[in-house]
Amino acid sequence: MTDIPNSQILERIFQAHSKDKSKFPRMPNDYYVQYANFVNLLRADIYPQVDAGLASNSATPGYYTAHNAEHFDEVVRYAGDLLGASEANRDSWDVLSPYELYVLLVAIRIHDVGNLEGREQHEKKCFKFLNMYEQALGGDRAELKVIAKIAEAHGGKINGNKDTIHFLNPQEKVGNITIRPRLLASILRFADEICESRNRAATYALKRGALPPHSEIYHKYAAAIKSSHYGSSERRLTLEFQLEVNDVIRKWGKAILKTGDEVSLEEDYLIDEILDRLDKMNRERKYCNIYSRGVYAVESIRATIRVVDDELDTLEEIPVPELMDAGYPDEDNGKLRDKDGLRAYCGEALAAKMKDRT
Secondary structure, three states, rough: OOOOOOOOOOHHHHHHHOOOOOHOOEEEOOHHHHHHHHHHHHHHHOOHHHHHHHHHHHHOOOOOOOOHHHHHHHHHHHHHHHHHOOHHOOOOOOOOOOOHHHHHHHHHHHHOHHHHOOOHHHHHHHHHHHHHHOOOOOOHHHHHHHHHHHHHOOOOOOOOOOOHHOOOOEEEOOOOEEEEEHHHHHHHEEEEEEEHOHHHHOOOHHHOOOOOOOHHHHHHHHHHEEEEEEEEEOOOOEEEEEEEHHOOEEEEEEEEEEOOOEEEEOOOOOEHHHHHHHHHHHHHHHHHHHOOOOOOOOEOOOOEEEOOOOOOEEEEEEEOOOOEOOOHHHHOOOOOOOOHHHHHHHHHHHHHHHHOOO
């Protein structure tokens, strides 16, 4: 049987549960072999080229954080964490049906491939790339369209609406098998949201100042993530950020701004970027919970942010509140960087404080 290099627990669960052909729309097909062949084709043909395509074909060329094979592996891994998958429950795990698991895995494996043609509307190109592997995936284009729509809901807009998951059906038949597209899309979307890590940062170029200025802060953000873990029992995402003094005492480039003939560099402090990204992550948590609650829900995000010295000893710990659903909603709409307890740690305030220690 075809093997998947660096297989994740969800893939091993799928392998174990794919033996009962009655759980799939077309019983003669071996869906695990289909999936494994598909992944190996992507590893050979597509994944090695995504970063180069993203850098050169985007409207603003740059050095983007990694969208290589490891990124797709990590999204599969985080999806497994969200769904409580483990080696201990490999044979008994039943959160999704075997066919739903197949659909989810194929959607994850294709969701960011469109970046090969540039970042803009990359999410809308999933069906195009799935069609390239139509025969490897069983030859049913209607099935591939269902999977593509789930993958495409991980970002962007539909008719100007960011609520892309809403446009999917709550339930849908593929052959005689029922799947839950909204649930599957919410799993993919939040797993993709939380899989950022220092593995995606261009650390060599970052340390040598060799990145395009407008790409700096994104690699700084990824490099600052010491750990990221979702605990299914406590339903909490826990992140730990580690920042060096030189990371926080200056601004970093994040975008090229064009006004008429004038071109300038938009910059921001790394701490402010982190707080803004936590705000976005919390919005995604609340949004995806709408469609996943009843199967699983992420109840909170707990972030620890430490500024360390050259010996990695803590100089300052930023008091970030745990992000959860509590209190009257209107009282919790502000940005983290505007909260009373964090104002003294944002941007220029933290930079000035750390400069005094150098």
